[in-house]
Amino acid sequence: MKKVFLFIFTAFVLSALVICGCYSMAASAEEYYSIGMAYYELGNFREAEIWLNRARSADRTMVASAYNLGRIAYEMHRYEEAAKYFEDILVRDPNNILALKAAAYTRIKTNDFNIADRHYARLLELVPESADDGYNHALVLYAMERYGEAEKVLERYMFSLLENNDMQLLYARIQAAQNKVEALDSYTLWLNNNTDPKVRSEYAKTLEQHEFYARAIEEYRLAISETQPTDRQLRADIYFSLASVLFIADGESSEGITELQNAVNEGFNDIEAVEKLLTNSSISTQNRDSIRNIINNMRRALEGMPEEPEEESETDS
Numbered sequence: 001m002k003k004v005f006l007f008i009f010t011a012f013v014l015s016a017l018v019i020c021g022c023y024s025m026a027a028s029a030e031e032y033y034s035i036g037m038a039y040y041e042l043g044n045f046r047e048a049e050i051w052l053n054r055a056r057s058a059d060r061t062m063v064a065s066a067y068n069l070g071r072i073a074y075e076m077h078r079y080e081e082a083a084k085y086f087e088d089i090l091v092r093d094p095n096n097i098l099a100l101k102a103a104a105y106t107r108i109k110t111n112d113f114n115i116a117d118r119h120y121a122r123l124l125e126l127v128p129e130s131a132d133d134g135y136n137h138a139l140v141l142y143a144m145e146r147y148g149e150a151e152k153v154l155e156r157y158m159f160s161l162l163e164n165n166d167m168q169l170l171y172a173r174i175q176a177a178q179n180k181v182e183a184l185d186s187y188t189l190w191l192n193n194n195t196d197p198k199v200r201s202e203y204a205k206t207l208e209q210h211e212f213y214a215r216a217i218e219e220y221r222l223a224i225s226e227t228q229p230t231d232r233q234l235r236a237d238i239y240f241s242l243a244s245v246l247f248i249a250d251g252e253s254s255e256g257i258t259e260l261q262n263a264v265n266e267g268f269n270d271i272e273a274v275e276k277l278l279t280n281s282s283i284s285t286q287n288r289d290s291i292r293n294i295i296n297n298m299r300r301a302l303e304g305m306p307e308e309p310e311e312e313s314e315t316d317s
Contacts, residue, residue: 030055032052032054032055033052033055033064033065036048036049036050036052036054036055036065036068037052037068040052040068040071040072045072045075045076048068048072049069049072052065052068052069052072053065053069056069063089063092063093063096066085066088066089067085067086067089067098067099067102069085070082070083070084070085070086070089070099070102070106071102073085074102074106074109079106079109079110080110082102082106083103083106083107083110083112083115086099086100086102086103086106087099087103090103094122095126097123097126097127100119100122100123100126101123101133103115103119104116104119104120104123104133104136104137104140105136107119108136108139108140113140113143113144114144116140117137117140117141117144120133120136120137120140121137123137124137124153128156131157131160131164131167134153134154134156134157134160135154135157135160135164135166135167135170137150137153138150138151138153138154138167138170138174139170141153142170142173142174142177145177147174147177147178148178150170150174151171151174151175151178154167154170154171154174162189165190165193165194168186168189168190169190169199171186172186172187172189172190172202172203173202176202176205176206176209179209181210183206184203184206184207184210184212187199187202187203187206188203191203195226196226197223197224197226197227197231197234197238198223198234200219200222200223200226201219201220201223201234201237201238201241203219204216204217204219204220204223204241204245205241207219208241208245208248213245213248213249214249216245217242217245217246217249220238220241220242220245221242223238224238224239224242232266232267233266233267235266236263236264236266236267236268237263237268239259239260239262239263239266239268240259240260240263240268240270240273240274242259242263243256243257243259243260243262243263243277244256244277246259247277247280247282247283247287248280248282251280251282251283251284251287252284252287254287254290256283256287257287257290257291257294260274260277260291260294261294264294264297264298269298269301269302271295271298271299271302274291274294274295274298275295277291278291278292
């Protein structure tokens with residue numbers, strides 16, 4: 001019904017403009033703008049651009065037209081062009097909140113994080129209570145590896161931090177990146193209400209880094225159980241992480257070999273990562289031989305050759 005109304009409205013205004021012959025009159029800028037926005041609402045971005053560019057020629061609609069031309073460019077994935085529209089508005093009006101929001105978010109899309117950081121810093125000076133913009137700013141700072149600053153930004157919005165899943169997860173990752181033990185509580189808070197094997201694997205890795213090996217093993221196993229059969233790469237990576245922590249927890253146990261083989265069976269092919277396991281001096285001689293055998297078979301698989309059977313040890317014969 002809304003689209004029908006917009007279509008009728010657009011047709012009516014076009015007819016009126018033709019009848020009165022005012023296409024070229026500056027006074028019709030508002031009509032041009034209305035037609036452009038009607039086409040925008042209909043999803044006809046190309047036609048909307050034509051009319052908004054006509055409206056942009058008049059000061060009365062220039063800022064609004066430029067802003068919506070930026071929105072159209074963004075919708076059509078022309079992010080550099082979109083950013084230019086928004087930032088041209090900011091040259092004239094540095095405190096335009098809508099343009100700041102749009103420019104900052106668009107600069108994330110263009111991977112210009114330094115520019116996005118500046119836009120968000122200014123935006124939060126103007127609207128410091130905006131938790132959504134605070135989250136986006138923290139996300140930019142996290143991408144720039146400015147973890148301490150990102151953490152401080154999120155801590156301004158403690159109420160939202162307790163309620164918003166995206167903020168909770170970003171907060172946990174920021175703390176984990178700083179090797180803070182508090183990350184364990186933040187991950188736990190998120191996992192109490194959400195299920196994601198990748199995030200649970202991150203939690204297990206954080207437990208491992210703080211030497212809670214038994215809990216890390218439990219969480220890696222739970223993460224594997226949460227994966228789907230189609231998530232082979234994720235399963236492979238988690239199996240490898242599980243094998244690694246098992247070797248740290250007990251270098252004599254054969255469990256690490258079992259899980260390492262599971263990782264390879266799921267498609268794990270990072271030979272260099274497997275070779276690094278051999279630097280763990282606590283791994284038994286038998287397990288070292290098994291790891292070397294797995295490495296050899298990984299190399300043979302890459303060359304399209306059949307695997308060699310593992311040699312039996314004297315204790316097995």
